[in-house]
Amino acid sequence: xxxxxxxxxxxxxxxLVACTATIGAPASPAGTPEPNDLVDEAMDYLGFxxxxxxxxxxxxxxxxGMPGLEPLPQAVAVAGAMMIxxxxxxxxIDLYLKEESFRTDPxxxxxxxxxxxxxxxxxxxxxxxxxxxxxxxxxxxxxKPGGTFNFSESEIERFRAIPRGDAAEDKALALxxxxxxxxVGNYRTKGVAGITPYARGNGRQASPAEELTAAMQDSDFLxxxxxxxxxxxxxYPEGSDSLTSSRYYWTxxxxxxxxxxxxVHKTLWVGESACVAGxxxxxxxxxxxxxFTVVGAVPYGDGTLLIAxxxxxxERVTGMGRSLKKTMGRKVVAAKFAERFEYLRSAFEQxxxxx
Numbered sequence: 237x238x239x240x241x242x243x244x245x246x247x248x249x250x251x252l253v254a255c256t257a258t259i260g261a262p263a264s265p266a267g268t269p270e271p272n273d274l275v276d277e278a279m280d281y282l283g284f285x286x287x288x289x290x291x292x293x294x295x296x297x298x299x300x301g302m303p304g305l306e307p308l309p310q311a312v313a314v315a316g317a318m319m320i321x322x323x324x325x326x327x328x329i330d331l332y333l334k335e336e337s338f339r340t341d342p343x344x345x346x347x348x349x350x351x352x353x354x355x356x357x358x359x360x361x362x363x364x365x366x367x368x369x370x371x372x373x374x375x376x377x378x379x380k381p382g383g384t385f386n387f388s389e390s391e392i393e394r395f396r397a398i399p400r401g402d403a404a405e406d407k408a409l410a411l412x413x414x415x416x417x418x419x420v421g422n423y424r425t426k427g428v429a430g431i432t433p434y435a436r437g438n439g440r441q442a443s444p445a446e447e448l449t450a451a452m453q454d455s456d457f458l459x460x461x462x463x464x465x466x467x468x469x470x471x472y473p474e475g476s477d478s479l480t481s482s483r484y485y486w487t488x489x490x491x492x493x494x495x496x497x498x499x500v501h502k503t504l505w506v507g508e509s510a511c512v513a514g515x516x517x518x519x520x521x522x523x524x525x526x527x528f529t530v531v532g533a534v535p536y537g538d539g540t541l542l543i544a545x546x547x548x549x550x551e552r553v554t555g556m557g558r559s560l561k562k563t564m565g566r567k568v569v570a571a572k573f574a575e576r577f578e579y580l581r582s583a584f585e586q587x588x589x590x591x
Contacts, residue, residue: 300314305454310551346364496521514529
């Protein structure tokens with residue numbers, strides 16, 4: 237296992253992608269270890285030894301690729317973003333679900349909250365493309381099954397049916413917004429089972445539902461130590477009342493040099509001795525298929541120990557040379573984590589400034 241060390245200057249804040257809402261939510265379930273025991277098990281599970289523990293206590297962030305947590309050929313797993321934040325637990329809880337947390341991503345181009353039970357899709361009006369990005373709309377008009385966009389067969393047919401003319405790109409944007417609203421509605425009512433597959437041509441499909449289901453089934457540590465959270469997310473929307481909080485967002489990020497819109501479900505469970513949160517990208521416009529990130533936070537010493545695991549699913553790591561592709565993929569994901577943590581640290585330090 238290869239451990240990637242991130243310099244101490246990046247040490248301060250993973251919990252912005254981790255943990256929020258109100259303290260005093262559901263108590264820890266029976267069988268959840270005490271914080272120190274949980275730390276020991278997590279360290280062993282992720283492959284860290286005593287020297288790594290000391291490095292974390294000294295303020296380093298450690299990343300490692302986790303080939304054993306890649307349940308499908310298109311999966312890339314990076315785990316073990318662990319560090320100490322020397323701030324009280326109470327000061328960290330309120331940050332995760334805020335829309336502002338997305339803005340710590342240096343590749344973010346836009347984001348917004350998707351209202352609960354909105355009678356209209358007015359939130360989609362915020363999803364827009366700048367004049368420099370409108371070439372994406374032209375691509376939508378000519379889209380075919382494949383990797384240019386993540387659309388289903390029927391969605392592609394709807395784009396291809398748009399009459400060409402001066403208003404074609406505006407109609408493509410209107411249709412894209414409709415599709416985003418439909419995908420949110422399907423996920424809210426059916427969970428991952430409601431996610432429409434992506435057409436890849438020649439009868440092939442990519443299944444976000446299969447990917448996200450596999451990620452949950454392969455989350456043994458989460459299942460054993462946080463069964464309420466695991467069960468609620470695995471069966472979502474059934475059992476969602478076990479969650480402390482559940483919210484939806486849209487984001488637009490630069491992926492492979494192009495703007496990519498994603499739909500994100502952020503969830504949180506807070507217990508007496510631990511907090512665990514999930515960030516599930518159940519639709520991604522292009523670049524990769526889906527992403528699932530889990531971050532746990534445990535009071536430890538004079539601060540908080542954070543444990544992060546990410547699975548990104550992309551067909552770009554399959555096929556000839558897949559071993560090398562996966563190795564590179566893990567490095568890319570770890571580097572993006574480290575980059576985001578730098579920005580998170582800066583944002584978190586600003587949050588600490590007195591009024």
